[in-house]
Amino acid sequence: MNAEIDTRIVRGACPHDCPDTCAFEYHVKNGKLVEVTGDKNHPMTQGRLCVKLKDFASHHYNPDRILTPMKRVGPKGSRQFEPIIWDEALSTIRDKWSGVIAEYGSQAIMPHAYLGHQGVLNGLTAGDAFFNRLGSTIAEKTYCESGSSTAWLMTVGPSGGLDIESFVHAKYIIVWGMNMTSTNIHGWPFIVRAQEAGAKVVVIDPVRTRTAKAAxxxxxxxxxTDGALALGPK
Ligand code: SF4
Structure with missing residues (x-):
């Protein structure tokens, strides 16, 4: 078989609950996923993946992956499930929901899915059109995030985000309490570019991290003592 025809790259994005949503290249050989790498041509993520996704191809073939619907067959919390086929899963859901709607109305159904289940690309919109049509209760889906965001807004007010690509024009950059080389791998290259262009990079951190060493x-x-330091400068 011709190796050129047999090998292909499928483009995708990281499915994790992570705002970076790294651009992926899935390397498929003879119909089998052999490697997952970052897409170097993506302007923001630039081919860099964090360590969680370094061996993503092996996750794909992990024997513990759940590949079929699972039906609970014991009391809640007993961890007793058995695999079922999709037709059975769909007809079970249809029958249960039909009963709920007939007795209580469609608003008695409230979907709950969010980033942790689905990743950023799918989590915010999964099933919206379907549930709107069904007339179900519409919730914001997230409870922890909306609560913390509301508390933040009420306490400190709105804060505009920074355009990371504009960092290259900065003259003085303060990285406060963040080990960017490990935990903000896509933001750090923009700071390096600014530093190369003459910006001074200051890292405030009790720990001499790799980021601190590069400052x-x-x-x-x-x-x-962060609070005292923050109140100190005039
Ligand atoms: S930083 Fe890691 S978890 Fe986040 S999108 Fe990229 S590969 Fe996925």
Whole structure:
């Protein structure tokens, strides 16, 4: 068989609950996924994947992956499930929902799916059209995130995000309490570019992290003194 025809790259994106949503290239050989790499041509993620996704191809073939619907066959919490086929899953849901709607109305059904289940690309819109048509209760889906966002807005007000690509024009960048080289791998290259263009990079962190080592000035405060430092500058 011709190896050129037999090997192909399928484009995709990271399915994890992560706002970076890295652009992926799935390397498929003889119909089998052999490797997952980052797409170097993507302007933001630039081919970099975090360690969680380094061996994603092997996750795909993990024997513990759930590949069929699972039906609970014991009491809740007993962890007793058995695999069923899709037709059975769909007809079970249809019968149960029809009963709920007949007795209580369609608003008695409330969908709950969010990023943790689906990843950023699917989690915010999964099933919306279907549930709108059904007339179900529409919730924001997330409960933890909307609660914390509301508390943030009520406490400190709205805060505009920064355009990371504009960092290259900055002259002075402060990275406060963040180990960007490990936890913000797609933001860090823009800071490096700014630094190369002459910006001064200051890292405030009690720990001498890799990010702190790469800074022009590491302000190594004692743990818990951030507030005093923040109130100090005039
Ligand atoms: S940083 Fe990691 S988890 Fe986040 S989108 Fe990229 S590969 Fe996925």
């Amino acid at each position: 022009d000035w590491h302000v190594q405060i004692k743990p818990g």
